[in-house]
Amino acid sequence: MKGIFKKVSCFCASILCAAALVLGTAGAVWADVDDTLKQQMITTAEGLTQTIVQLTDDQVEAYSKSSDSFTTSAMTAWAGAKDELGTMKEDQKDAGETDFSEANGEYTITVPVAFEKSDAKFVYVFNESGAPTSVNVDIQYSMSDTLKRAAMNTVMGLATVFCVLFFLMFVIWLFRFIPNGSKKKTEAPAPKAAPAPVAAPVVEETADDGELVAVIAAAIAAAEGTSTDSFVVRSIRKVNRKKW
Template sequence: MKKLLVILGMITCMACLAACGEEEAQSGPISQEQAVQIGTTIVDQMNTIVSQGAIEQYVDQPVLYSGFQGWESALKDIGTYEGVSGGSVSFMDDEVAININVLGSSHDADVEIVLDDALATYIGITTNVHYSTGEIMAKAGMNTLIGMGTVFAVLILISLIISCFTFISKFEKQKKQEAPAPAVAAPVVEQTAANEELSDDTELVAVIAAAIAAYEGAASTDGFVVRSIRKSNKSKWQNA
């Protein structure tokens, strides 16, 4: 971290001296050549730090730490770092964006370094690898295949779950059929109606006997024989 700060301070001083010595006003705090020189120095130092495995020393500096991690990840596609081939600079409100073209053994890349207008504070460092059209299409096709495969896998899983419901319903029906039916209670023959009919006949006989005894002036009904009177079938009387 100290090395980068020292280098950045030296670059700032050089930029200030160069700006003071120029006769024509610049559109920004630094010129194109100065921006490329600053960016090249930063990229070289970043590659050295990553190659030495000293990234963790900058964990307390989020911008630098993130930039170094991005460079380390990009080196897998860049291959061997072979230097730079120029760059460009653009000025925004309070920021200076330096874009450096990086050469690699496998792929080239662009490193964008964003500083404040005083060139004293890092705002962001991003590495973008250049891929050929064929590589981009291959990655897009691979992503499409992965997405379609995931969708089909989910659909197959849903179909299997739905088919399991059919087996569950069949199992429940079979279980209900195998369950023993409850025993049916034997019908109870009620004799209430017959008993009531016999009671009615006895009362009728007693009433008739009392009426006859009163008519003949007898004191009791002992001389009479009480017999049950049974109701005759109405259909026979009608036929007669």
């Protein structure tokens, strides 16, 4: 019984060792394949960089009309950065090493290059099969260049704002010369003269004394030689006589 158990144990151990060897060999094969593909992409990116930076303006313009999307994007990126970079330096020791990264099934390779004016990084993107799909030129500005660009952008922004303000002030000033098309205001009529105050009627004081009226009526009748029936005394008014 012990002999059988020992044989089974040795058989299982041999199977585990064989599986470990197979898996280790497969891992080594896949690692070699990945390293080979990685090195191929790095070599391709560095070769493309050397080719791009040596193109003339006429060649860049000619390649920009290519039907290949990668070539068109590479020429567009290089045309927008070459004037700020200048000529590539012969000594690239201080530029740095090429960087490799993988994310979401894509490979990104960054090739640093030293130029006379500024350094730059050519950032390539490769697909799963190792073919380049796009490239971007990232200019590495120094701190002084960054501050100068920020100050220049600030000055340009302020200058633009003030120019717009002065233009608006000029347009508003021109409004006084533009006819508004409205009718002339009619002159207000002169105020009418206030009517003269109407004199209040003089209220004569009427004597209530019937005897006084009868005496006056008799005196008038005697003076006129008539009777009191021919006239009627309606009111009596006091006359103010001046003293001489």
